[in-house]
Amino acid sequence: MLIRYETPADFDAIHELTSIAFKSMAFSDGSEADIIRALRADGDLTISLVAEENGEVIGHVAFSQVTIDGSHGGWFGLGPIAVKPELQRQGIGKALIAEGLRLLEERGASGCALIGNPEVYSRAGFASDGQLKYQDVDTKFVQRIVLRGPAPSGALKFAPAFGD
Numbered sequence: 098m099l100i101r102y103e104t105p106a107d108f109d110a111i112h113e114l115t116s117i118a119f120k121s122m123a124f125s126d127g128s129e130a131d132i133i134r135a136l137r138a139d140g141d142l143t144i145s146l147v148a149e150e151n152g153e154v155i156g157h158v159a160f161s162q163v164t165i166d167g168s169h170g171g172w173f174g175l176g177p178i179a180v181k182p183e184l185q186r187q188g189i190g191k192a193l194i195a196e197g198l199r200l201l202e203e204r205g206a207s208g209c210a211l212i213g214n215p216e217v218y219s220r221a222g223f224a225s226d227g228q229l230k231y232q233d234v235d236t237k238f239v240q241r242i243v244l245r246g247p248a249p250s251g252a253l254k255f256a257p258a259f260g261d
């Protein structure tokens with residue numbers, strides 16, 4: 098498996114993969130694939146990585162800028178992330194996250210935040226101390242990994258493509 102930056106040739110495959118992976122998720126409103134296209138169109142898709150095997154896109158993760166209490170401060174958001182359903186729970190998501198975090202760190206980012214299942218993301222080093230807040234979501238789902246500087250507190254806001 099190869100993890101690499103997306104190219105224009107991947108755009109449709111990323112869209113399809115994301116639609117399929119989120120289809121059966123109860124929490125999904127089916128907007129995730131369109132969010133990726135909107136992030137790209139807005140110039141907000143800071144890092145977009147694909148996992149490729151035998152020429153097929155089997156996983157994808159997006160990172161975009163976020164603000165915390167209105168200031169960017171070098172923070173990014175992880176998501177959407179998707180792995181081909183038949184290949185989930187084999188470490189592909191974790192590998193995509195690890196590579197994305199490595200690239201963010203290389204770029205001098207302060208950290209990365211996400212809204213998600215703590216069981217999945219604690220394995221990749223994410224945690225919640227209750228200080229980062231997102232709308233009325235229980236703070237245990239609002240997780241972050243600090244790459245440099247202090248742990249953040251305040252209201253998390255994603256890029257406009259997320260329609261926050």
Ligand SMILES: CC(C)(COP(=O)(O)OP(=O)(O)OC[C@H]1O[C@@H](n2cnc3c(N)ncnc32)[C@H](O)[C@@H]1OP(=O)(O)O)[C@@H](O)C(=O)NCCC(=O)NCCS
Pocket residue numbers: 118119122178179180181184185186187188189190191192212213214216217218220
């Ligand atoms: C979430 C997703 C991207 C994870 O990718 P993945 O390749 O299946 O995840 P990994 O195999 O790398 O698993 C990472 C860790 O999370 C755990 N994990 C993965 N899915 C889990 C689940 N549904 N429940 C609990 N733990 C889970 C794994 O056991 C693993 O822990 P380990 O390293 O201790 O073994 C993938 O399941 C997916 O595409 N889901 C549908 C779309 C979605 O929900 N996206 C995220 C929205 S927040």
